[in-house]
Amino acid sequence: MTFIILLFGFLFGAILLYAKLNRFDTISGMATLDDLTVAKAIAVAVGVGAILLNVEIGLGFASYHVKPFILGGIVLGGLIFGIGMAILGYCPGTLAVSFGEGSIDALIGIIGGLFGGLVFTLLLPSISGILGPDLGKISLFSLVGNSVVFYLLAACSNSWSRIYLACILDEQKG
Amino acid sequence: MNKKDEVKDMKWLYAGIALAVLNFIVFLSFTTNRPIGASTSYPYCADLLTGTTQNSYFEKIMIPGNWEMIFLSGAFLAGLIISLVKKEFKLTLIHDNWKKYRDNSNSQRIIWSFVGGFILIFGARIAGGCTSGHIVSGGMQLAVSSLVFGVFVFVGLLVTGKVFYLNKK
Numbered sequence: 001m002t003f004i005i006l007l008f009g010f011l012f013g014a015i016l017l018y019a020k021l022n023r024f025d026t027i028s029g030m031a032t033l034d035d036l037t038v039a040k041a042i043a044v045a046v047g048v049g050a051i052l053l054n055v056e057i058g059l060g061f062a063s064y065h066v067k068p069f070i071l072g073g074i075v076l077g078g079l080i081f082g083i084g085m086a087i088l089g090y091c092p093g094t095l096a097v098s099f100g101e102g103s104i105d106a107l108i109g110i111i112g113g114l115f116g117g118l119v120f121t122l123l124l125p126s127i128s129g130i131l132g133p134d135l136g137k138i139s140l141f142s143l144v145g146n147s148v149v150f151y152l153l154a155a156c157s158n159s160w161s162r163i164y165l166a167c168i169l170d171e172q173k174g
Numbered sequence: 175m176n177k178k179d180e181v182k183d184m185k186w187l188y189a190g191i192a193l194a195v196l197n198f199i200v201f202l203s204f205t206t207n208r209p210i211g212a213s214t215s216y217p218y219c220a221d222l223l224t225g226t227t228q229n230s231y232f233e234k235i236m237i238p239g240n241w242e243m244i245f246l247s248g249a250f251l252a253g254l255i256i257s258l259v260k261k262e263f264k265l266t267l268i269h270d271n272w273k274k275y276r277d278n279s280n281s282q283r284i285i286w287s288f289v290g291g292f293i294l295i296f297g298a299r300i301a302g303g304c305t306s307g308h309i310v311s312g313g314m315q316l317a318v319s320s321l322v323f324g325v326f327v328f329v330g331l332l333v334t335g336k337v338f339y340l341n342k343k
Contacts, residue, residue: 001206002244004205004206005206005241005244005245005248006244006245006247006248006251007248008196008199008200008205008206008210008245008248009244009245009246009247009248009249009250009251009252010248010249010251010252011196011248011252012193012196012210012245012248012249012252012306013248013249013250013251013252013253013256014252014256015189015192015193015196016189016249016252017252017253017256017257018185018188018189018192019185019186019188019189020185021186021189022253023269024269024271024272025269025270025271028269028271028272028275028335028339029271030331030335031331031332031334031335031338031339032271032275032335032336032339032340033332033335034271037185037186040186040187040190041186041187041189041190041193042190042305042309042310042313043190044186044187044190044191044194045189045190045191045193045194045197045310045313045314046194046309046310046313046314047190047194048190048191048194048195049193049194049197049198049310049313049314050313050314050315050316052194052195052197052198052314053197053198053201053314053315056198056201056202061202061203061204062201062202062203062207063203063207064315065201065208065209065311065315066312066315066317066319066320067302067303067307067308067312067317067319067320068302068319069317069318069319069322070301070302070319073300073301073302074301074302074319074322074323074326075322075326076297076300076301077297077298077299077300077301077302077323077326078297078301078322078323078324078325078326078327078329078330079297079326079327079329079330080293080296080297080300080330081293081294081297081298081301081304081323081327081330082297082326082327082328082329082330082331082332082333082334083293083297083330083331083333083334084290084291084292084293084294084295084296084297085290085294085305085327085330085331086290086330086331086332086334086335086338086339087286087289087290087293087334087338088286088287088290088291088294089269089271089272089290090290090291090294091212091294091304091305091306092212092213092215092216092246092294092295092298092304092305092306093210093212093246093249093304093305093306094305095291096212096246096247096249096250096253097249097250097252097253098253099250099253100249100250100251100252100253100254100255100257101253101254101257101262101263101264102257102263102264102265102266103266103267103269104265104266104267105266105267105268105269105272105283105284105287106287108284108287108288108291109287109288109290109291109294110216110291111288111291112287112288112289112290112291112292112294112295113216113291113292113294113295114216114219114220114223114295115220115288115291115292116216116291116292116293116294116295116296116299117216117217117218117219117220117221117295117296117299118217118220118221118224118226119292119296120217120231120295120296120299120300121217121220121221121226121229121231121232122226124229124231125229127300131300135318137317137319138317138318138319139315139316139317139318140316140318141315141316143318155316158316166186166187166190170182170186170187
């Protein structure tokens with residue numbers, strides 16, 4: 001199993017490298033809107049992936065792994081994460097790829113991230129109050145999945161509009 | 175950015191589709207039966223290294239943290255091996271965009287990389303996921319938590335882009 005996970009990670013890294021999605025200039029360029037590669041690639045990945053996952057889960061080959069909607073944690077964590085992503089110019093996954101390519105700033109970011117993870121572990125008991133309320137593992141499927149037609153329409157239009165948006169962005173700004 | 179007369183770079187499209195297919199495979203019950211994720215590996219490794227394992231959080235992240243640590247080791251190897259093969263491996267501290275908007279100071283970049291990495295992972299753990307676990311994997315599942323997370327990450331990213339980079343020069 002370890003080998004399979006390692007292989008998946010290798011493929012993940014290879015895909016990011018291929019489109020330079022791991023690079024500092026690409027991710028910080030997203031923050032300054034000089035480079036829309038990140039937004040376009042994510043829009044396509046989510047749009048195409050949502051269709052693939054729906055088919056896969058519908059056929060019983062996989063199941064949902066939805067993260068809980070902890071309102072305070074999602075809002076606060078999202079803002080903090082976005083600030084960190086802009087300053088550092090990497091995300092938790094791309095750090096590893098860029099470190100592999102020789103980026104020293106990514107290595108320092110990893111060390112900072114280890115400290116961040118440790119401090120979070122130590123602080124969690126005292127900050128868990130601001131992370132809630134936990135609204136549960138809700139997704140479009142858990143909300144409207146009992147109406148199959150409506151769900152499929154909503155899921156497909158979500159995918160379509162994301163892919164369309166990515167193409168529009170590409171046309172407009174490259 | 176492309177100029178109009180250059181051949182259009184469509185790598186973002188192929189990479190997006192490839193990420194979707196990869197996550198499709200990772201999700202399969204008979205492969206790893208979980209989504210792609212990355213940020214849990216940081217507290218997992220940090221807690222292991224410092225022996226901070228006698229707490230309920232570590233117990234909770236033991237399995238996903240280990241998975242993501244192996245996964246990111248693979249991603250690291252991809253960066254290392256592919257850049258070595260293509261002769262693109264290069265020790266770099268300050269990248270072009272940093273030079274353009276900030277400065278050439280090594281100490282500045284070192285300090286900000288550490289601070290950035292710290293708050294990046296701290297924020298991810300508060301929210302329970304990062305770009306891969308929440309925005310990509312959660313987005314594909316049309317999870318409310320992940321879609322909302324994506325919006326706030328974007329806000330934080332763009333405001334910081336403005337304040338930290340664009341208004342600097």
